[in-house]
Amino acid sequence: MKQRRRFLILLAAMAAGAWAFAQPGSQIVIGLQAEPVTLDVAQLSDYNSSRTAMPMFEGLVRFADGSTDVEPALAERWDVSDDGLVYTFYLRPGVTFHDGTPVNAEAVEFSFERQTDPAHPYHDTGTFPYAEFTLGNIASIEVVDDLTVRLTLRENFAPFLSNLGMHAAALVSPTAVMASGADFSENPVGAGPYRFVSWRRGVEVVLERNPDYWRVTPQVERLIYRPIVEDQARLAALEAGEVDLAVNLPPDDLPRLRSDARFTFAEQAGMHTWYVVFNVTKEPFDDARVRQAVAYAIDRQAIVDAVLGGTGVLAKNFLPPVVWGYTEDVPEYPYDPERARELLAEAGYPDGFEVEFWVPASGSGMQQPVAMGTVIQDYLSRVGIEATIQQFEWGTYLDRVIVPLDSADTVPAMFQMSWIGDNGDPDNFLYILLSGDQFPPFGFNLGFYANPEVDAILREARTTSDHDARVTLYEEAQRLIMADMPVVPVDHETQIVIHRTGIEGFVPHPTGVFRFEKVEVSAP
């Protein structure tokens, strides 16, 4: 019956000829902030790429809708050995990639080893920024039979299963990678609810639904992603009906859109932190008092209210509240310029100092970097700290601030950064961003903060299996970190997706990706 209906739909579509406009209700046009860089799921490192690519892929497990709880995906079920080192996954039978080749144990081995093994014949088909983080802990992959695969870990690692829900652990069609080579990033083939149709550079990426998707049959037939770089232009496109769904619209326009019945807001508390990083290897921020002074000097609540227009919540702690283990029992830093001046005087800077402050022009998770930077600069000047802003394009910016310790002197004293959680585990914030083990290129501790006490706690927490024990450890780590103030957390962004009223069932995911397989649309 279902088969037959699909056939009829196909017939109808063919009869309609120019089907782009034959069924306007069956497509959603998404306004992206910028052109995707790659559609290869293993190479993703930015929102524009992942929001476009993720509907085409799926991994062994995935995060449930609206949370970071792990649920079965291409693996029906799995066993974990008692020592937490051996994971055996049983794949869902009969599932195929979009090119018709089967999803099997060999595809798992191929997808993972392509990224992690430099000797793999297809390792040169891309650069894999998340490979080490996501899959680095896997010591060996064993194909047990066609539908069974066994992963052996190097060490017990509590968040491992969560990592397998991340994009870099999604499965790609080995046949397609072999055929396309490096061009796989422009011809992606996965097993997700949507499949690739076309990519016109600078114009749009078109995906169509995968009628063979195992979980459901998606209702919306086509997804069209258009890069519209200027926020105002994206807003204009949404209001003019040229796009159906958009993100990162100017905060000051949101109240107006909220009261407009044509639009619906979908919101999700962010697994995100926006922060100012101090290069603690250099004066003056090698002194914790100076770092604390900066925290006191900035009216962060005012930034959240005025600059961000309530699109974020004040960060009282580095860890976002949606991540488990969060505590508010940490040292607080209310706006207090007097206290800031005292601390500066104590540290030997009664007249303040001059400092370089790097700011990206834009960037995923960076919210309003230039505006926020300008306000922070202003607040700092009121306590005598004269910051000089230097602006960079995002790609250049990342290249310049992510450097190993031996180049630490090339990194300015202060710069902006943000982090979007990948797997919902506190380890994914605290260890990666603030542990002394995680200086680049291994992790993202960009300011080179290292406190041996914090490091020991974080290391213990990531190899402990007991959940309650981990919570206690992370709470202690947060207290120590907020006392040291290696970074000034400013806010946790609320994901606000605004779409045309008539799109039903769109729920933003905490990881920031878009899911459309359960979305339905009525005519505009």
Add this chain to the structure above:
Amino acid sequence: MASYLLRRLLVTFPTLLGVSVLVFLSLHLAPGDPALVMLGPKATATSLEALRTELGLDRPLHVQYLRWIGGVVSGDWGRSIQLRAGVLPLVWERFQATLILAVVAMIVAVGIGIALGVASAVVAGSLLDRTAITTTLIGYSLPPFFLGIVLQVVLGLRMGWFPVTGMYPAGGGDFGDLLTHLVLPAVTLAAGIGALLARMTRATMLEVLRQDYVRTAQAKGLTRRVVVLQHAFRNALIPILTIVGLQTGYVLGGAVLVEQVFSWPGIGTLAINAILARDFPLVQGVTLMVAGTYVFTNLLTDVAYTLVDPRISYQ
């Protein structure tokens, strides 16, 4: 005529060659090692060395240039660092969009500019003339990015008359869609050039109308219409053509800003991103493409002269 064209064509090649040298040097004049720029500070000594060898940066400069220009001629323009794709396909696809915008803007500018200029000159000193002068002066002094923003909000959003972003509706569209999407960016781009053309046309027409042969024609009792269009305008055409030819370059340049405002998927947006990201292979490709077009347009302008005024070919 044919030999003139041939000669003119031959002169174009050295210019193009010089342009390619300039474009090439732009990468090598940039402070710092191109390989370091490409790899960023994360580069290790080995990867730098490997990339230098791969790019041929260890060779003498002239060898590098020959390799690059050889690639350009044979269709291999290198690979974009940022977009991880071949430069030529990227540039070519975007260039077509820019060309459409530029040509349409030019047609609008030439049509309106010349008509307004001629009309204004004929009724010189009248209220109409003065209104035209004021309008063109304003058009000429308005920054195009500013005009674009205002048009976008007023005509696009408030009135809802025209689409405000892109070239086609999502998923593609037909020729009619392209035309409606063209209106706002093309008008924005055409405003300044049209105003300038109107001013130049008016000045030239006034000059010509004062010439003896025009007076003679009028004295002979030819109708004013015939005098203006057949005698005066024909003679005013050469200087006007000159301006049209020259402005083509500015249209191509001005398109960069207008594209930014209207998210037009042209070469301008590509160029800005390439420059900000210091994606030098792409910057080279874009500049070479645009400069080549400009040189070619100048060639066309010169050819157009010979058609309008055959005397020129004997110079």
Add this chain to the structure above:
Amino acid sequence: MSAGPRALRGAPGPVGPSGGGAGIPGGEPGAPVDGAPAPRGRRAFWRAILGEPVAAVSFVILAVFVLAALLAPWLGLPDPVRGSLIDRLQPPLTPGHLLGTDEFGRDLLSRVVWGARVSLAVGFAAVGIAVVIGVTLGLVSGYLGGRFDFWTQRVVDMLMAFPYILLALMIVAILGPGLMNTMLAISIAGVPYYVRIARSSALTLRKREFVEAAEAAGAGPVRILLRHVLSNSLSPIVVAATLDVGWMIMAAAGMSFLGLGAQPPQAEWGVMLSNGRQFLRVAPWVSLVPGTMIFLVVLTLNLLGDRLRDLLDPRMVGR
């Protein structure tokens, strides 16, 4: 990118099949000042310029801008880079903020005045640099002729093969974004234009009797270039430069608009316009105010340039 088309009014452009010299009507290089019917004497000159009401009004507006820019620190304006977030996006005519405030609560009047300092300085300096380099090269090239002339002209040909803004973009790509680099870029990109103007003047003047007489009298080439050639080529150069200042201001604002020019929190009109765009729908004045300023300055400069041209180079029929 930036800005509109660049006029070639009052000056011979790189036109014609020979790539130069063909000239548009009236675009012949200026006659010796002595020969032109230009008014003599400084006072008469000013009286002639300001005699016409439109030019007079333009002059006054421009003078106000220049004065405000020069006197900005002493006008008692609020700090242009510091504001209070409570006062953000106040509309014009708010008490204490005549032109309203921007997204950081900074006073727009103050920012516009301080911005005038930057924008005007950039405009004039960029033209100045372009004129000095371009005219020197052009005069020497036209006067000496020969191999130097040939190669200079080939380089100019090549530079002219780039649309102006693309050339500026390329230079910024090499130098890196920033206000100073932008100014350098637009002035370097403007050099070929002045080389052409000055060269055509020098070419014509070289053959004139008074130059030949000076040569016969044993004057050195530097003296001849400065005393005789330059002074007699001034009119077209001055006219072109005046018209160019507005254009350069627009170009610099355009570069800033694209994020390649001035950096925050500096008050520069292009940056202000670009930032204000974000609030176009809720607070249009934030972009309208700097946009109008750019427009006004460019307009008045164009009007004055036209008037200057009418006076100095009367064969080029202007308005």
